Amino acid sequence: MKISFHKYQGTGNDFVMIDDRNETFPAENTALISFLCDRRMGVGADGVILIQNHPEHDFRMIYFNPDGSKSLCGNGSRCAIAFAKTLGIIGNQTVFETTDGVHDAFIEGEIVHFHLHDVGHATKQDSDWFINTGSPHHVRLVTDLDQMDIIQPGREIRYSKHYEPAGTNVNFVETTPEGIRVRTYERGVENETLSCGTGVTACALVAGMIDYQSPVKIETKGGSLTVSFTKTEAKSFQDIYLAGPAKKVFEGIVEVPI
Numbered sequence: 001m002k003i004s005f006h007k008y009q010g011t012g013n014d015f016v017m018i019d020d021r022n023e024t025f026p027a028e029n030t031a032l033i034s035f036l037c038d039r040r041m042g043v044g045a046d047g048v049i050l051i052q053n054h055p056e057h058d059f060r061m062i063y064f065n066p067d068g069s070k071s072l073c074g075n076g077s078r079c080a081i082a083f084a085k086t087l088g089i090i091g092n093q094t095v096f097e098t099t100d101g102v103h104d105a106f107i108e109g110e111i112v113h114f115h116l117h118d119v120g121h122a123t124k125q126d127s128d129w130f131i132n133t134g135s136p137h138h139v140r141l142v143t144d145l146d147q148m149d150i151i152q153p154g155r156e157i158r159y160s161k162h163y164e165p166a167g168t169n170v171n172f173v174e175t176t177p178e179g180i181r182v183r184t185y186e187r188g189v190e191n192e193t194l195s196c197g198t199g200v201t202a203c204a205l206v207a208g209m210i211d212y213q214s215p216v217k218i219e220t221k222g223g224s225l226t227v228s229f230t231k232t233e234a235k236s237f238q239d240i241y242l243a244g245p246a247k248k249v250f251e252g253i254v255e256v257p258i
């Protein structure tokens, strides 16, 4: 079987994007999704995204981690919005459905602004934090972000009893006068990615719980993002937007052995 795909990246979080408006992609085939994400044997990506028609909204986006699991993907959503514009499905504004429901978004030049759902305030986990921004995120404040190994503590927290059975993504954050710097261990990828959209959003909201004002500037290994929000008296965050670039890298046809 041959599959046509486009490769996109949003601050280095990269995705195999498939125009599945005819709904022929075998989405239950986990081995195929893992193959497409494999950087040596397949195309190589942090996830696979399908774009399908939707009866009420502009399109449906389905995101898969390399292990076939699904969750909300912030950077993937930004890339799907850019891809939908390239396909001529949308202009510079959209309403679409993904894993956690319906979202709106808009494009301004190279920047895609993705509107996330309202969330409650972050909760304390000993000296760390937890917040679910559509995907679950543990957030740890550190002072040696560049030097530290995030894989070992990331895996320990991700697989800890506390987060069983679903697990969590794990973010390590260093605060700076200009904003925050973030590295993320991603569940489902089971490794560090260059950037995680729902992860940096979680970290920006935790920054908002400490002493940062919206918008918060975030530096990741893959580039810069901005998160804006309104913090309410009712202990929630509203008007949450994740903004940053989303770019096409290449397109092709892959021969799949599975």
Ligand SMILES: N[C@@H](CCC[C@H](N)C(=O)O)C(=O)O
Pocket (backbone or CB within 6 Å): 013, 065, 069, 070, 071, 072, 073, 074, 075, 076, 135, 136, 169, 186, 187, 188, 189, 193, 195, 196, 197, 198, 199
């Ligand atoms: N990279 C994503 C998050 C993808 C989902 C995550 N791995 C999970 O399973 O929770 C993002 O940009 O938000």
